[in-house]
Amino acid sequence: MADFDAVVIGAGCAGSAAAYELARAGQSVLLVERGNFAGAKNMTGGRLYTHALERLIPDFRDRAPLERRVTHERITLLADDAGFTIDFASQEMKEQGQESYTVLRAPFDQWLASEAEAAGAELICGIPVEDLIIDSSGVVGGIVAGGDEITADVTVICDGANSLLASKAVGARMPLPVHMAVGVKQVYELPADVITNRAMAQSNSDGSAWLFVGDCTKGHFGGGFAYTNAESISIGIVAGLEALANGGEATVCQMLEDFKAHPCVAPLIAGGKLVEHSGHMVPEGGFDAMPELVGDGALIAGDAAMMCLNLGYMVRGMDYAISAGQMAGLAAAEALAAGDVSKKGLSRYRDWLESSFVLKDLEAHRGAPEFLEGFDRMFDDYPKVVRDIMNGMFVVDGLSGGPLRDAVMPALKSVGIFNLFKDAKGALKNL
Amino acid sequence: MSMITAELNIDAYLATNKYEVAPESHIVLRDGAAGCDPKEFDKLIRACPAALYRRSEDGIQSFNYEGCLECGTCRIICGDTIVESWNNPDPGCGVEYRFG
Numbered sequence A: 001m002a003d004f005d006a007v008v009i010g011a012g013c014a015g016s017a018a019a020y021e022l023a024r025a026g027q028s029v030l031l032v033e034r035g036n037f038a039g040a041k042n043m044t045g046g047r048l049y050t051h052a053l054e055r056l057i058p059d060f061r062d063r064a065p066l067e068r069r070v071t072h073e074r075i076t077l078l079a080d081d082a083g084f085t086i087d088f089a090s091q092e093m094k095e096q097g098q099e100s101y102t103v104l105r106a107p108f109d110q111w112l113a114s115e116a117e118a119a120g121a122e123l124i125c126g127i128p129v130e131d132l133i134i135d136s137s138g139v140v141g142g143i144v145a146g147g148d149e150i151t152a153d154v155t156v157i158c159d160g161a162n163s164l165l166a167s168k169a170v171g172a173r174m175p176l177p178v179h180m181a182v183g184v185k186q187v188y189e190l191p192a193d194v195i196t197n198r199a200m201a202q203s204n205s206d207g208s209a210w211l212f213v214g215d216c217t218k219g220h221f222g223g224g225f226a227y228t229n230a231e232s233i234s235i236g237i238v239a240g241l242e243a244l245a246n247g248g249e250a251t252v253c254q255m256l257e258d259f260k261a262h263p264c265v266a267p268l269i270a271g272g273k274l275v276e277h278s279g280h281m282v283p284e285g286g287f288d289a290m291p292e293l294v295g296d297g298a299l300i301a302g303d304a305a306m307m308c309l310n311l312g313y314m315v316r317g318m319d320y321a322i323s324a325g326q327m328a329g330l331a332a333a334e335a336l337a338a339g340d341v342s343k344k345g346l347s348r349y350r351d352w353l354e355s356s357f358v359l360k361d362l363e364a365h366r367g368a369p370e371f372l373e374g375f376d377r378m379f380d381d382y383p384k385v386v387r388d389i390m391n392g393m394f395v396v397d398g399l400s401g402g403p404l405r406d407a408v409m410p411a412l413k414s415v416g417i418f419n420l421f422k423d424a425k426g427a428l429k430n431l
Numbered sequence B: 001m002s003m004i005t006a007e008l009n010i011d012a013y014l015a016t017n018k019y020e021v022a023p024e025s026h027i028v029l030r031d032g033a034a035g036c037d038p039k040e041f042d043k044l045i046r047a048c049p050a051a052l053y054r055r056s057e058d059g060i061q062s063f064n065y066e067g068c069l070e071c072g073t074c075r076i077i078c079g080d081t082i083v084e085s086w087n088n089p090d091p092g093c094g095v096e097y098r099f100g
């Protein structure tokens, strides 16, 4: 008999959700985390859409360490010396089940793992899983951690973007640079009231999500972000590895430095105290870069399975990870109860994912990675075009100006009207 | 391209993080940092979010694992040209985020 019915690798969003469901179904489950506590090695931009968490833990609002509800959306097209911002606020985005919150992973992941523990899962922290136990016919039968073998009927792999185990479990290929991006982020502490004012929020429990495209990644694929937390601001950039490998002189650290100093950005964090500098990869290969999701005795969920969307101006992966983890946990529990943990016995995991938003979204955006990697106009030319149009409209220098056309047309012609139509069509189709 | 140097004082930023430094590096480079192909090494200089891959003014390449954020970028961006093995740091070691 195996030591556990199931072992789950990684106490991030996906892993804790999977362990939670397995424990609730009465299975014995071990959740193994390499960090000294759940969340100790995890970083995100900052915004969690709640629908997925609500399906897992309906009353999470009463207990989860959420930072601020997002009531202001801002998107900025950033040129080196200018920024054009759209600011959006609506009643609809505050409605229960549609709202989103900023989160910090150290507190958030500890809470989510503690919910799995309360449901009956056993959590060990501070020990990285080194290897999987795989028999000669390829059946996964547990893990090797801290030099010990721990056997289990089902192994759920949730080890995140830099998965060292996906290839062993389900034969995933090593991701290519074009499938990954790197995020670098800093956290600045500021008094709650100051943050509320800068976010133009109505109270200290509301805040803003602010995304940037353009000069933050020096004209290459990627973007910048700034999220308001309860008493800090998370600010960072995400840059595609392929673009970085082939790109110019700028380092990601220098990009973040210049981004923070940009006149549109600097006032947001002015006077703040730097308390952390973090880095993490983002899977962005999308649907076509996903590995097999089921093996004999094994399931894989979350970033480790590339269930993440990077649209340049937006990264989304936590809600996919939570729901995929939940479905993996439920599918594993059913397979255990039915006594068939073969690939076939576990295959309803894939079926459920296919009929859920997880694979539907990822499939709908399958063209996005290729479109965006080749879309340097979005990251370089368009922010400048918009700057030139806006300067034409708003800068009054006492010299006589012509009609609006005189401000708009030269700027549009600089990128080519045909390119503009082509890009608009591509964006509507792929994003 | 070979002129890239770590321009900013990233060390002060990394000093805000909490680390339990392992006695040995969890990342092994094929030829040590000094012997790496400079063009491939440039990718690491650009992409490492902790700027741990550096080239000094007199062209000497170096790598220090101690400030590693364990993101894995260096494992991916150069294929297998430079990084020979990338493992998790020993139990209890490495970076520990307080915010994340």
Ligand SMILES: Cc1cc2nc3c(=O)[nH]c(=O)nc-3n(C[C@H](O)[C@H](O)[C@H](O)COP(=O)(O)OP(=O)(O)OC[C@H]3O[C@@H](n4cnc5c(N)ncnc54)[C@H](O)[C@@H]3O)c2cc1C
Residues within 6 Å of the ligand: A009, A010, A011, A012, A013, A014, A015, A032, A033, A034, A035, A038, A039, A041, A042, A043, A044, A045, A046, A047, A048, A049, A127, A128, A129, A130, A158, A159, A160, A161, A164, A182, A183, A184, A185, A236, A237, A238, A280, A281, A282, A301, A302, A303, A304, A307, A308, A315, A316, A317, A318, A319, A321, B088
């Ligand atoms: C800069 C940045 C911004 C982002 N912004 C957003 C955003 O605003 N909204 C959003 O929804 N998503 C965002 N994402 C994506 C999101 O963070 C991820 O998709 C999500 O965290 C994936 O969850 P996961 O459980 O799959 O992986 P993780 O949360 O990374 O969890 C993996 C876990 O496995 C552990 N682990 C790894 N290897 C081992 C091992 N060998 N043994 C034991 N444990 C191990 C890790 O320590 C970790 O706890 C962002 C990502 C980045 C990098």
Ligand code: SF4
Residues within 6 Å of the ligand: A279, B027, B047, B048, B049, B050, B051, B052, B067, B068, B069, B070, B071, B072, B073, B074, B075
């Ligand atoms: S894992 Fe990330 S932080 Fe560590 S050395 Fe490699 S690129 Fe730098």
